Amino acid sequence: MGVSKSDPIIIVGGGAFGLSTALHLSQKGYTDLSVFEKDDHIPPRYSAANDLNKIVRAEYEDPFYTDLTIKAMDAWKTPLFAPHFHQTGFLHCVSGQAPEQAAETLKRFRASAERNPAIKPHVVPLEGREDIRQACWQLDGSLSGWNGYLNRFDGYAHSANALVAVYRTAQVAGVRFFLGEQGAVDEVVYVSTATGKKTAGVRTKNGRFHPSALVIVAAGAGAGRLLPELGQQVVAKSWSVAHVHLSDEETSALRGIPIVYARDLGFYFEPDPKTNLLKLCPMGGGYINTDARTGVSHAPGSLADSSFMPEHDERKVRELLAQTLPALKDRPLVKKSLCWFADTKDSDFIVDYVPQTESSIVLLSGDSGHGFKMFPIVGSWVTNLLEGPGRQQSIARWRWKGPQKSEEKADWGGAVSWRLGESKELRDILPARASKL
Ligand SMILES: Cc1cc2nc3c(=O)[nH]c(=O)nc-3n(C[C@H](O)[C@H](O)[C@H](O)COP(=O)(O)OP(=O)(O)OC[C@H]3O[C@@H](n4cnc5c(N)ncnc54)[C@H](O)[C@@H]3O)c2cc1C
Known part of the structure; x- marks a missing residue:
């Protein structure tokens, strides 16, 4: 029953x-x-x-999730959800220094977008700086070696x-x-x-x-x-996020930009017009918090243990800014945190x-x-x-x-093609001021 x-x-x-x-x-x-x-x-x-x-992008390597996202996007356009959905597009690239894995993953995402008849008409290939500036004139960095595509079907919530x-x-x-x-x-x-x-x-x-x-x-x-x-x-796992606090004018100048996403560096979104915050996320295998006794990773109990961005992540997002919006590359990063999910x-x-x-x-x-x-x-x-x-x-x-199986290691960051890099243990990256658990 x-x-x-x-x-x-x-x-x-x-x-x-x-x-x-x-x-x-x-x-x-x-x-x-x-x-x-x-x-x-x-x-x-x-x-x-x-x-x-959060990114709402329909192209997945796996058509099962593409079909589901298209259904979800129909629902994002209904009255309860529509005020929170912004179809700004998704500028999906690799930089000139991207490893092969990132470039290959990008190709599979693009092929997926172009395979789907609902998405295909919205996809614009981007080969180099001029194409990217056509898609988003605000990006005035070197964009050296950047290529990929813009998908106007996608957006963020x-x-x-x-x-x-x-x-x-x-x-x-x-x-x-x-x-x-x-x-x-x-x-x-x-x-x-x-x-x-x-x-x-x-x-x-x-x-x-x-x-x-x-x-x-x-x-x-x-x-x-x-x-x-x-x-x-x-596996409880986290990625880091941080923000740049912009002026009213800077926020206004970046209004309507697509999500700018370099598979090897990270990504950012159109700044939030209420708070003037531009959110940045680095790419990487993320962080786990394994209990040595059980081998199981749990999110730490206290928010204070997650209120930072690891240094190498900070270097990545600054490099992303340097290549795309260089005026922001040395700005203070605020509201830093590790954000935990279930992997x-x-x-x-x-x-x-x-x-x-x-x-x-x-x-x-x-x-x-x-x-x-x-x-x-x-x-x-x-x-x-x-x-x-x-x-x-x-x-x-x-x-x-x-x-x-007990012999399998419960850290499968690098095993999934769309993630780059292995996960690190939280205890190994905690800044000195925070306690370990
Ligand atoms: C950095 C980052 C970036 C992401 N970007 C994207 C993206 O671009 N696009 C996308 O689609 N998804 C993205 N996600 C994933 C998305 O955020 C998650 O898929 C979604 O939030 C999962 O929802 P959930 O309800 O399972 O977990 P959560 O939203 O985390 O909610 C779990 C809730 O359970 C509560 N809880 C836990 N234990 C207890 C308890 N014992 N008693 C009572 N309450 C409890 C917690 O307080 C929490 O509020 C991202 C995630 C992270 C971490």
Whole structure:
């Protein structure tokens, strides 16, 4: 027997996947929905989506995700999401010094864009500085050896604002929110059954028990702490971000620029007109925080441990600016942080029941650093799972992945073609002032 529409359902996590799930379940007529979020406000500071912007690009090496993104982009253009979606285009290049792997990955992305009839008409090839200046005249750096393409089909979403919009809509629809101390889930509580065990609800850090028929764990990089049986199939990983604070005039001059993305250096977005912040992200294999005892990487508990940008990342984003917007290359970087997400070996999401829980717990995880573009439709994958036949995820690649073989190292940064470089341990890059765990 599946969950009924009036059964109490708990969603753990008020980030991108949890809020989208609350929205879709409420729209499907589920009436007893509660979201538990450990931060005391939404957007939560712990959410990977608590950010000015995230790329919404449709071309993937894998057409499965291209098709999904096209669906998501249709939803981004509906009234709830449209104010937060900006179809500025995606200027996707490699610099003159890019390693072969970056250039090869770029070629595959471009081929994917040109294969898809909906995307192809929006793709403009770029060979060298003049082409790039035609596409974006503001880029007045040397752009030495740069080539790639501009895809006007793509854009970005203001992710923090989109989270707030869905939070408010879900509240109006009757979803209850437990935030801060009341919303920090300490454990999933189980009861024994004739055939094993199932969940009875959750216990929050303040000691309160909240009963439910179904628990949906959408805790991003925090999933492994709630479901230890996940083991190494999900790795808490982070990338760094930083910002340049521009003047009103500088922000205005850069209005409407596409996302400027060099696969070997990093990328930035149109500056945010409210805060005048230009967000920068370096490319790289990211950072993990492995517990030596278990071999599992968890996000650090304190935000303070993530409030910096590693030096080599800073060098990369400054080089990106030097080659594209040289006037900004020596500006102070502000609002630096490591942003934690839930990585899987193959970059596939996990949307499935947790085994041996009698279908009483759903795991929604493994965003692998590319999940925000799907925000408007993620929740529909959960309703499909709950209402589909057979109490099983019909999309094989989104199933619970089973235990990782112990001899495999749970650092698969370089194994995925669209990422460049291996992951480093947080303890090896922490600045001297921060504590280790
Ligand atoms: C630097 C960076 C850049 C990215 N860029 C892009 C991009 O350009 N395009 C794109 O599509 N995607 C991008 N992503 C990925 C995107 O941000 C994620 O896919 C998305 O946020 C995943 O949503 P989530 O709900 O699984 O996790 P999150 O959004 O991280 O939310 C998880 C929530 O669970 C809460 N939580 C955790 N544990 C508990 C607990 N025990 N009790 C209560 N609450 C708990 C957390 O506080 C958090 O709010 C990027 C990610 C990073 C880190």
